[in-house]
Amino acid sequence: EYPNHDFQSHSYNFHFYDSNGKQHVKNMTKDEIRNDFALNSKYGFKYIAYPYGAYTKDLQDVAKENNFLLGFRFSPYSYATRKSYAYNIPRIKINGFSDVSTMKKYLLY
Numbered sequence: 799e800y801p802n803h804d805f806q807s808h809s810y811n812f813h814f815y816d817s818n819g820k821q822h823v824k825n826m827t828k829d830e831i832r833n834d835f836a837l838n839s840k841y842g843f844k845y846i847a848y849p850y851g852a853y854t855k856d857l858q859d860v861a862k863e864n865n866f867l868l869g870f871r872f873s874p875y876s877y878a879t880r881k882s883y884a885y886n887i888p889r890i891k892i893n894g895f896s897d898v899s900t901m902k903k904y905l906l907y
Contacts, residue, residue: 821850821852823848823849823852823853823854823857824852826854826856827856828859831856831857831860832860832863832864835860835861839864844866844867845866845867845868845869846861846866846868846869846870847869847870847889848869848870848872850872851872851891852871853869853871853885853886858885858886861885862885866885867884868885868887869884869887870887870888870889871886871887872888872889872890873888873889873890876888877890890904
């Protein structure tokens with residue numbers, strides 16, 4: 799239906815913080831990460847945008863094990879290049895609170 803859009807994964811259940819205000823994924827074991835990926839496996843995702851930009855080496859390793867091609871993190875001070883590590887590609891944070899001028903600034907860079 800959307801030839802110019804590709805819907806990919808943020809994970810099944812990485813979208814929350816623990817009681818100390820730390821992203822949940824930062825405390826997950828490899829097995830917990832594998833279980834989360836298994837819940838999404840039926841959708842055939844090949845890319846992951848780390849929720850809230852948070853990731854760990856274990857998350858990157860499990861993404862690679864699950865044949866994900868790329869992983870994207872937040873980076874307000876860098877842009878993706880051909881030399882970016884496949885599981886640590888910088889992305890710009892644009893959300894529902896971003897205005898058009900903010901998006902334009904990033905696109906014109």
